[in-house]
Amino acid sequence: MTGTGEHRLPYTVDCVAEADGTVRFTVAGPGPDGLVLERRKSGDRVRLALTRPPHGRPEAVLDASAELGEGRWDVFAGGGPAGEQRVEPGLRDLRTLIDRIPGPTAATVTARIPYRTADGTLAVRSWSRSPxxxxxxxxxxxxxxxxxxxxxxxxxxxxxxxxxxxxxxxxxxxxxxxxxxxxxxxxxxxxxxxxxxxxxxxxxxxxxxxxxxxxxxxxxxxxxxxxxxxxxxxxxxxxxxxxxxxxxxxxxxxxxxxxxxxxxxxxxxxxxxx
Known part of the structure; x- marks a missing residue:
C-alpha cells in the first residue's frame, strides 16, 4: 500500500519491541489521540493512550503486564478526524527479541512481535503460554x-x-x-x-x-x-x-x-x- 501511485494511510507508526513483551509505538504526524489494538476473529480491543513529550513524536506503550490474548492484533489510530483507521508500519526495532531466553522462574512465556501484514498495515502477533x-x-x-x-x-x-x-x-x-x-x-x-x-x-x-x-x-x-x-x-x-x-x-x-x-x-x- 506504499508503492508509487498507491494510496497511503494517514499515519505511520514505528515500533520498538522489548524482550519482556513491552511494545513502544511512535506515531509520525499529529491527529490521533490514541491507538487501538483489535484481535481478529474475537474482536477483543485494547486501547493505548498517546502521550506527547515536549520534544519528539506522540508515543504509546503496550506494557508487558497488559493482557493481550494469543492471536493477531490489528493496529488502528483512534480519535483522528476520520475516526479509527489502520496504520502503516514504519521502522520496527526487534533486535531484543532475537534468541531471547525467558527467566528461569518464568511461569508464563509471553511473546509479542509487531509485523507488516500482507496488505501493508501494522499488526502485532501475540503468544502467551504456560508452560x-x-x-x-x-x-x-x-x-x-x-x-x-x-x-x-x-x-x-x-x-x-x-x-x-x-x-x-x-x-x-x-x-x-x-x-x-x-x-x-x-x-x-x-x-x-x-x-x-x-x-x-x-x-x-x-x-x-x-x-x-x-x-x-x-x-x-x-x-x-x-x-x-x-x-x-x-x-x-x-x-x-x-x-x-x-x-x-x-x-x-x-x-x-x-x-x-x-x-x-x-x-x-x-x-x-x-
Missing part, C-alpha cells in the same frame, strides 16, 4: 526428525515423551521418548514410518506435543512451537526438506516438518506423486 515448549534445532535425516528444545514453566522428567497427534482424529497418537537435559532441555528422535500408516491419499498432518510427566502420570501436553525470536510467521521462512518415510511405508510417501501459521511444529505426510 511453553520452545523448539530449537531440527535435524532432518532419511526417515526421521531429531528435535531439540527447551521447556519453560515446568521440568521434563525421565518419563517425558513427545507425542505426534494426528490432526482431526482424536486419540490417534504416536509417542517417542524425550531425553531430558539440564535447564529444561529435551530432545527426541521421531521416526516417520509410524506416521505414514493408513490412507495417506489426501495427506496427513501430525501436530507435535511434549508430555513432560509422561503418559502414566496423566500430566497435560504442551504444544511445541517456536516463538522466542523476531519472526512472526515462520511457515514460509523456515522450509525443511521432505524425506522418504521408510519403516514399511509405501514407496514414494514422504514426510516434511513445518511450522504452522501459529509457529507451532508439525509433520506433514504426503502420498506418492503422480
Amino acid at each position: 511453553h515448549a520452545e523448539a530449537g534445532e531440527l535435524t532432518v535425516r532419511d526417515s526421521s526428525l531429531t528435535l531439540r528444545g527447551r521447556l519453560y514453566g515446568a521440568v521434563p522428567g525421565g518419563d517425558a515423551v513427545v507425542e505426534a497427534r494426528l490432526r482431526g482424529v482424536p486419540g490417534q497418537v504416536h509417542r517417542e521418548s524425550a531425553r531430558p537435559g539440564g535447564d529444561g532441555a529435551f530432545s527426541c528422535t521421531l521416526p516417520y514410518g509410524p506416521l505414514a500408516g493408513g490412507d495417506a491419499a489426501g495427506g496427513r498432518f501430525w501436530d507435535l506435543w511434549l508430555r513432560p510427566e509422561g503418559v502414566a502420570r496423566g500430566g497435560p501436553g504442551v504444544r511445541i512451537g517456536r516463538i522466542l525470536d523476531d519472526i512472526a510467521d515462520r511457515k514460509s521462512v523456515f522450509v525443511y526438506p521432505g524425506s522418504p518415510c521408510g519403516g514399511g511405508a509405501a514407496p514414494g510417501v514422504t514426510a516434511t516438518p513445518y511450522y504452522t501459521v501459529d509457529n507451532d511444529l508439525s509433520v506433514r505426510i504426503d502420498p506418492p506423486k503422480g
Whole structure:
C-alpha cells in the first residue's frame, strides 16, 4: 500500500519491541489521540493512550503486564478526524527479541512481535503460554526428525515423551521418548514410518506435543512451537526438506516438518506423486 501511485494511510507508526513483551509505538504526524489494538476473529480491543513529550513524536506503550490474548492484533489510530483507521508500519526495532531466553522462574512465556501484514498495515502477533515448549534445532535425516528444545514453566522428567497427534482424529497418537537435559532441555528422535500408516491419499498432518510427566502420570501436553525470536510467521521462512518415510511405508510417501501459521511444529505426510 506504499508503492508509487498507491494510496497511503494517514499515519505511520514505528515500533520498538522489548524482550519482556513491552511494545513502544511512535506515531509520525499529529491527529490521533490514541491507538487501538483489535484481535481478529474475537474482536477483543485494547486501547493505548498517546502521550506527547515536549520534544519528539506522540508515543504509546503496550506494557508487558497488559493482557493481550494469543492471536493477531490489528493496529488502528483512534480519535483522528476520520475516526479509527489502520496504520502503516514504519521502522520496527526487534533486535531484543532475537534468541531471547525467558527467566528461569518464568511461569508464563509471553511473546509479542509487531509485523507488516500482507496488505501493508501494522499488526502485532501475540503468544502467551504456560508452560511453553520452545523448539530449537531440527535435524532432518532419511526417515526421521531429531528435535531439540527447551521447556519453560515446568521440568521434563525421565518419563517425558513427545507425542505426534494426528490432526482431526482424536486419540490417534504416536509417542517417542524425550531425553531430558539440564535447564529444561529435551530432545527426541521421531521416526516417520509410524506416521505414514493408513490412507495417506489426501495427506496427513501430525501436530507435535511434549508430555513432560509422561503418559502414566496423566500430566497435560504442551504444544511445541517456536516463538522466542523476531519472526512472526515462520511457515514460509523456515522450509525443511521432505524425506522418504521408510519403516514399511509405501514407496514414494514422504514426510516434511513445518511450522504452522501459529509457529507451532508439525509433520506433514504426503502420498506418492503422480
